[in-house]
Every structure is written in structure tokens, then in C-alpha cells.
Amino acid sequence: MLKIYNSLAREKQVFVPTTAGCARMYVCGMTVYDYCHIGHARVLVVFDVVQRWLRASGLAVTYVRNITDIDDKIIKRALENKESISQLTNRFIGFMNDDAAALGVERPDHEPRATEYVPQMLELIGRLxxxxxxxxxxxxxxxxxxxxxxxxxxxSGKALDDLRAGERVDVDTGKEDPLDFVLWKHAKEGEPFWASPWGSGRPGWHIECSAMSSDLLGQPFDIHGGGQDLQFPHHENEIAQSEGAHDCRFVNYWMHNGFVRVDDEKMSKSLGNFFTIHEILKKYDPEVLRFFILRAHYRSPLNYSDSHLDDARQALTRLYVALKAVDADLLPIDWEEPHACRFSQAMDDDFNTPEACATLFDLAAEVNRSKSPTLASQLRALAGFLGLLRRDPQTFLQAAPTSSGELSVEQIESLIAARAAAKKGKDYAAADQIRAELLAAGVVLEDGAKGTSWRRA
Structure with missing residues (x-):
């Protein structure tokens, strides 16, 4: 029985879909004017796992993740770059899709762009x-x-008088109250605009999600997700708009992933600790980054550092080493098997991926001990629900990011061939020296009946 922590109710609740056998989920996506950062990576991976487990639970899922392709930051960046807004947004949508694919994130069922839903926004404003x-x-x-x-x-759970306009809420003398937020912005010279009953202009930020989610999923729908930073004012404003317009509940379950910190400090461009996915993947395998994200519970703070990524790489390597040692076909999961039961219980407990990952390590230990193809298959299949262990073990174990500074495959295999030649010539001291050099460079050699194989440490 799946339980989800509902931010609105502030407790875990049994998930009961609005329509039996179905799950409709909307997640706030990216504003596309720059590369995605580690915070975006967390949103992408967390809700990818949520939709995977909903589907694994037998539900027919409709997953919507929007794209904000018009707002103040986009307009400003396009002007700075002396390019059109569509050129800017299309380029960074491409980069976003590349990052998501590298992280093993499946495409949502619908990926609406704000500029495609202006008529629905105008209709919603008219209702309000x-x-x-x-x-x-x-x-x-x-x-x-x-x-x-x-x-x-x-x-947000705050009294109205205690609330203040959020970072992205414009406050000016034209408002009746400082907390009021903009639905439609009057066109300024040189800015893109659409015609409306209130004059030429463009939509405010909050209205787009209300319009797109209601149009694609109906109202109420089951799950609305996003980062904790969106809880107020963005999601609070979505509720007000949607329920104010349609006079019914907007969403049944609200999910918010926790903040990302860098070396125990808030991530910020001004602090110089702002990391994009593009930058991180120059140093680390994308599956390592995905695994690092999933080792923490989605509601907990996530502390990013190179040392934590290094630890995640070593841990993921242990899982692949267990699979490498056993030839196994991918078989149907035996949900009665103890590890599978534990994994399922963890995921049903508000998507407890740390416990699910711990289960994988216990199962890997059993695989190492027993060399059981059945358990190896079980390990790979369960990890698949987290989007992990989908590659050939040798491919992962020998992979290195292109700019990591590590030895290339060609360099390693050349040294292995030199070592084999030294051993054949009975120059064991030279062979041992080559093994030591490789180990110092982070390459582990494994001699076996079929010859020498290698992996990165």
C-alpha cells in the first residue's frame, strides 16, 4: 500500500487515485535560459523514480512536466545575447534533454511549453x-x-498577514495589496506580447502551471510535484488560481523534494558554488550522479560535494562488480523473495530510496557469496526501478568521463599488453611494476582463467 507524504496535509497518506487504476502527475519543470544545475537534476531524477514506481505498482500514469519558455529572465538573456527568444529557449531545451537522457530520466508523457498555452491562460484569467x-x-x-x-x-501553513511577496512576485503601486500577484503583464516596449481582453501583454509565471495542468490532467488530479523552493509562493498561487477559477479541489497530493546544498552551504551563483549538470558530467559518470541523488530521501536536504560523488562512485562500483562476477539473464522479479519484499516496502513508504538502495547492497553481498544467477537477476531488476544498473557491468567499470584526466582505454590496454609480454618473458618485476602503475592510476587488474580484465577503482 503506497503512502505519500502530502505537503498540504503535512503527513504521510495512503495514495488513493482519483480514478481507480490511474495516476495523473504534474511536475514543475525548467525555465530554459541557461544550463540545468544540480537542483534541477534532483527534480528530474526524483520524479522520474516516482513515475517509474507508480507504473511498477500497476497504475496507468499520465506524467506532465512543463517548460517555462517565456519570462523576465528569458527576455533579458535573449536581449543580452542578441538573439530571439525561440533561439535561446530551443537551444537550452536541447541541453536540458541531453542532461536528462544522460541521467537516465525517461521523457514525460506530455512536456507542454508555456507559449503554447496562452489561450488556456486567458480563459482561466477570465474565470477569475x-x-x-x-x-x-x-x-x-x-x-x-x-x-x-x-x-x-x-x-505554506502561514497566516495571511505573515506572508510576504515572494522573490518572483512583482510589487508595485498598481496592486490593491502587496501580496497580490500578477496574472497578466501589460506589454512593455520591445517585449513579446499576445492579444488579450485586457490589452497586449504576456502571462505571469504562476498562471502557466494552473492552465497547463488543468488542461492536460483535469481537476482535481492526483500528484503535483516540484522543489521545496516552489512551495511558496508558486504552488500556493497555483492553488489560489485553480481553485478560485474552478471552485473545486486542485490537487490531492503535493510532493516537494528538499533543497540542494554545496559543502553544507546554500547553492548560489553569488557564493561561487553553483554547479551545472553539464559541468558535473565532465568529471563523473551520469549514473553516479543519479545514484548520489537517490541515496538521500527526496524530502531530505542533499549535500553536494566531490567527496560525496567519489563515495557514490565507489558504492555503485560495488554493485556492478557483483553483477560482473555472475552471468545472468534478466528474469521476472520474485516479489516473495525477502530482498524484493524489503525493496517494495521501502518504495511504498513515501519512495524511501535510501532503504531501497541499502537493500540492493545486501542483495549484492548475497550475489558475491552465492554466485547465484537468480539473485543477480533480482539485483538488476530491482535496481531498474531506480533507473540503475541498466548497463553492461564491464562498460560501467571501464568508463571514465572524457575530461576526468584518467587513463584512456587504449592506454590501459597497451599497458596490460606490455605486462602480459613481461610475464611471458618471465620479467615478473616489470609485470608487477606495470600492475602497480595502473593501480596508482586508479585501474584494478583482475587475472582469471580467461585472461586479464580490468576496471577503474
């Missing part, structure tokens, strides 16, 4: 105006009247 929850300011913007929506603050 009709319901007395939206008004046009003297400057031409259309704003949501926060104090007229009785449930505002229920997701």
Missing part, C-alpha cells in the same frame, strides 16, 4: 475576473486578489 478574484491595475496588469481567496496560505 468573473468570480471577483482578479482585477486590472491602472498600469494594465491583471492581478489576483489574494485576500479574496479564503484558503490562501494553506499549503
Amino acid at each position: 475576473e468573473k468570480n471577483g478574484l482578479a482585477y486590472q491595475s491602472p498600469n494594465g496588469d491583471v492581478n489576483f486578489s489574494v485576500r479574496k481567496f479564503p484558503g490562501y496560505g494553506k499549503l
Whole structure:
């Protein structure tokens, strides 16, 4: 029985889909004006695992992850680059897809772009105006009247008077209340715009998710996910817009992954500790980064550092070493087997991936001890629900990021051939020296009946 921690209820709750046998999930995606960073990687991987486990649980999943392709930062960057907005956003959508694919993230069922849903946004704003929850300011913007929506603050759990306008909420004299947020921005000279009943303009940030999710999933839908930083004001505003327009519940379960920190400090460009996926994958295998993310519970803070990535690489290597030692076909999972039961229970407990990973290591120890093809198959199959251990073990064990500074495959195999020649000539001292040189370079040799194989330490 799957339980999910519902941020709205502030407790774990048994997951009961709105429609039996189905699960409809929306996750806030990327604003595409720069490379994705480690925080984005966490969102991508966490909710990829959520949708994988929902499907493994027998549910027909509809997974939507949006793309924000119009906002202030995008407009500013395009002007700085002297390029069109579509050129900028299409380029970084491509980079985002490359990063996601490298991390083993499956494509969502729908990936709507904000610019494709302006008519639905306008219809939603019209509903809010009709319901007395939206008004046009003297400057031409259309704003949501926060104090007229009785449930505002229920997701963040704060009293209305204690709330303050969030980082991305524009506050100006045209608003009736500082907490009011913009639904439609009046067009400024040189900015892209669309026609509307309130004049030319473009959508505010919050309205896009309400429009896209309701159009693609209906209302209410089952799960809305995103980073903890979006809980207020973005998700709070989504609830107000959607429930204010449709007069019904918006979402049944809210999921928020925890913050990413770097060496125990908040990640920030101003602190110089801001890392993109593109940069990280120059030094580390993408499966190592995925494994590092999943070793922490999705609601916990995630502390990024090179030492933690190195540890994740060594740990993942142990799992692949166990598989390398046993030839095994991928068989159907035996859910009665103790490790599979433990794995399933962990995942049903609010997607407890740390416990699920611990189960994999215990199972790997059994594989090392017994050399059982059945258990090796079980190990690979269970790891697959986390998007792990999908590669040939030798491929992973010999892989190295291109700019890691490690010896190339050609260099290693040349040294192994030289060692074999030394052994054949009975120059064992030279052979031992080559083995020691390789080990110092992070390469482990394994001599066996079929010859010498190698892996990176």
C-alpha cells in the first residue's frame, strides 16, 4: 500500500487515485535560459523514480512536466545575447534533454511549453475576473486578489498577514495589496506580447502551471510535484488560481523534494558554488550522479560535494562488480523473495530510496557469496526501478568521463599488453611494476582463467 507524504496535509497518506487504476502527475519543470544545475537534476531524477514506481505498482500514469519558455529572465538573456527568444529557449531545451537522457530520466508523457498555452491562460484569467478574484491595475496588469481567496496560505501553513511577496512576485503601486500577484503583464516596449481582453501583454509565471495542468490532467488530479523552493509562493498561487477559477479541489497530493546544498552551504551563483549538470558530467559518470541523488530521501536536504560523488562512485562500483562476477539473464522479479519484499516496502513508504538502495547492497553481498544467477537477476531488476544498473557491468567499470584526466582505454590496454609480454618473458618485476602503475592510476587488474580484465577503482 503506497503512502505519500502530502505537503498540504503535512503527513504521510495512503495514495488513493482519483480514478481507480490511474495516476495523473504534474511536475514543475525548467525555465530554459541557461544550463540545468544540480537542483534541477534532483527534480528530474526524483520524479522520474516516482513515475517509474507508480507504473511498477500497476497504475496507468499520465506524467506532465512543463517548460517555462517565456519570462523576465528569458527576455533579458535573449536581449543580452542578441538573439530571439525561440533561439535561446530551443537551444537550452536541447541541453536540458541531453542532461536528462544522460541521467537516465525517461521523457514525460506530455512536456507542454508555456507559449503554447496562452489561450488556456486567458480563459482561466477570465474565470477569475468573473468570480471577483482578479482585477486590472491602472498600469494594465491583471492581478489576483489574494485576500479574496479564503484558503490562501494553506499549503505554506502561514497566516495571511505573515506572508510576504515572494522573490518572483512583482510589487508595485498598481496592486490593491502587496501580496497580490500578477496574472497578466501589460506589454512593455520591445517585449513579446499576445492579444488579450485586457490589452497586449504576456502571462505571469504562476498562471502557466494552473492552465497547463488543468488542461492536460483535469481537476482535481492526483500528484503535483516540484522543489521545496516552489512551495511558496508558486504552488500556493497555483492553488489560489485553480481553485478560485474552478471552485473545486486542485490537487490531492503535493510532493516537494528538499533543497540542494554545496559543502553544507546554500547553492548560489553569488557564493561561487553553483554547479551545472553539464559541468558535473565532465568529471563523473551520469549514473553516479543519479545514484548520489537517490541515496538521500527526496524530502531530505542533499549535500553536494566531490567527496560525496567519489563515495557514490565507489558504492555503485560495488554493485556492478557483483553483477560482473555472475552471468545472468534478466528474469521476472520474485516479489516473495525477502530482498524484493524489503525493496517494495521501502518504495511504498513515501519512495524511501535510501532503504531501497541499502537493500540492493545486501542483495549484492548475497550475489558475491552465492554466485547465484537468480539473485543477480533480482539485483538488476530491482535496481531498474531506480533507473540503475541498466548497463553492461564491464562498460560501467571501464568508463571514465572524457575530461576526468584518467587513463584512456587504449592506454590501459597497451599497458596490460606490455605486462602480459613481461610475464611471458618471465620479467615478473616489470609485470608487477606495470600492475602497480595502473593501480596508482586508479585501474584494478583482475587475472582469471580467461585472461586479464580490468576496471577503474
